[in-house]
Amino acid sequence: MEDKIIADLKESYGITFNQITPVTGGLLNHECKVSTEKGELLVKQYSTKRFSSRQLKEIESALQRQIILEKSSVPCPFLWQCGDRVIRWLDDKTAYMVMDFRSGKTENPDTITITQMRSLGSTCAVMHKAFSQLLEPSVKNLPVFGGYTMDLLWENFNSRMTKCSPYAHVEYRKALLALEPILKQLSTDFFDKFPKGFAHEDFQPGNILFDVDRISAVVDFDRNCYSYIWHDIGRAILSFALEGNIMNVEKVCAFLEGYSQHSALTLTNIADALRLSWCIEIPWWIQPEFFGECDKIPKRFKDEMIWLTEHWFEIDSILCS
Structure with missing residues (x-):
């Protein structure tokens, strides 16, 4: 210091x-x-x-x-x-x-318990309710980073396709090409159904501390801003319930149970929150530098986006199975 x-x-x-x-x-x-x-x-x-x-x-x-x-x-x-x-x-x-200083332990999809997952949902809802009491900004601009609108999504995709070299990593090219069918079927009013307000915007394992059975602290509010609040929900589900290539529905339901103690939420809402997270985060994680050798954390985020791409049309049936 x-x-x-x-x-x-x-x-x-x-x-x-x-x-x-x-x-x-x-x-x-x-x-x-x-x-x-x-x-x-x-x-x-x-x-x-x-x-x-x-x-x-x-x-x-x-x-x-x-x-x-x-x-x-x-x-x-x-x-x-x-x-x-x-x-x-x-x-x-x-x-x-x-x-x-707040003490606690970080968890991941392999270590988080059902009880902790229920606490995660409850804390997320309490946070959103507290955010909803704040005075909204007079100019309600969404973040410019990520794919928060259809225009930004298409602009990012077209830019990547233009810059993509024939010699780029084969898995990167495959992941990039897989985005287009989803983008083409997204309606122009896709984002209209999502509630807006202040959100944490970085609601992932590195910023959530647990004790034995509950959350001890949510940290790093540096990025909280006016956004789509369900992004926090989708990010939490991806970070804690996606075990490798399998979505742990029991953990999803535990999160839902915790959240529903304070605010209305359904499995269909969670499926939409996952698709929203895909839209926002695809520009961040489908990047050539994250294919091949890269750090563990961005690799995890990239793999989550690929899982969502592959399961886009069956997310509802997976969660409701």
């Missing part, structure tokens, strides 16, 4: 500590767990190479929403503020934030 951050923690927050432990994760950002007389805290320094000042301003707005969610009993970390701001700017190159 930089000396100027250590000095500012004491001056601006009254925080002194006796131990600093680096925390892994977070692309280019630098995170440390610090032990203080006020408990364990997490200090996150944002990468100004990864984020522009405009992007960090958007993250500030997202974190302000997290503060409201934490007060509404959503299990997410308490954020420390200096004045009315969460992100502290020390100079043009140094921006950081402080929050309570």
Whole structure:
């Protein structure tokens, strides 16, 4: 941790500590767990190479929403503020934030239990209900990253086809060509049936901590924004219920049971949420660099998109079997 951050923690927050432990994760950002007389805290320094000042301003707005969610009993970390701001700017190159450290274990499709899956659904619904109480933005722009509209989907697909070399990885070409039949049968009003509002937008295993039988914390609200809220549902089902090439319907039903304790949801809705997740995430994960040798996490996301492509027309029957 930089000396100027250590000095500012004491001056601006009254925080002194006796131990600093680096925390892994977070692309280019630098995170440390610090032990203080006020408990364990997490200090996150944002990468100004990864984020522009405009992007960090958007993250500030997202974190302000997290503060409201934490007060509404959503299990997410308490954020420390200096004045009315969460992100502290020390100079043009140094921006950081402080929050309570939340312990817990990450799970995956092979380790998550039915009880934890039910808690995941319940927590997702509580989060969505808390988001729904927030004042919606005056200009309801959907994110520009990913395939959030038919125009963006087709634009991305046509661009990939144009750039695809005859020498590209054969599996990448196969995956790319398999998208077109689905895109052609999607109606122009496909997105109209999905509820809009604030969503977490990164509701995946790395951002969800569990204790023995329930969620202990949902973290990393940096990307929460006005979007399609069912994307969180589809992403959670893909991340925790898809075991290899098999969808574990018992886990899907456990999620549904938990969610339905707070908000209406059906298996048909979940099938649509999976298709929505395909539309949004295909531009992210069907990329040439994720075919062949690549890291485990993007490979998992890519494989999920391929599974959805192969099972697009039978998702409803799979979930209702």
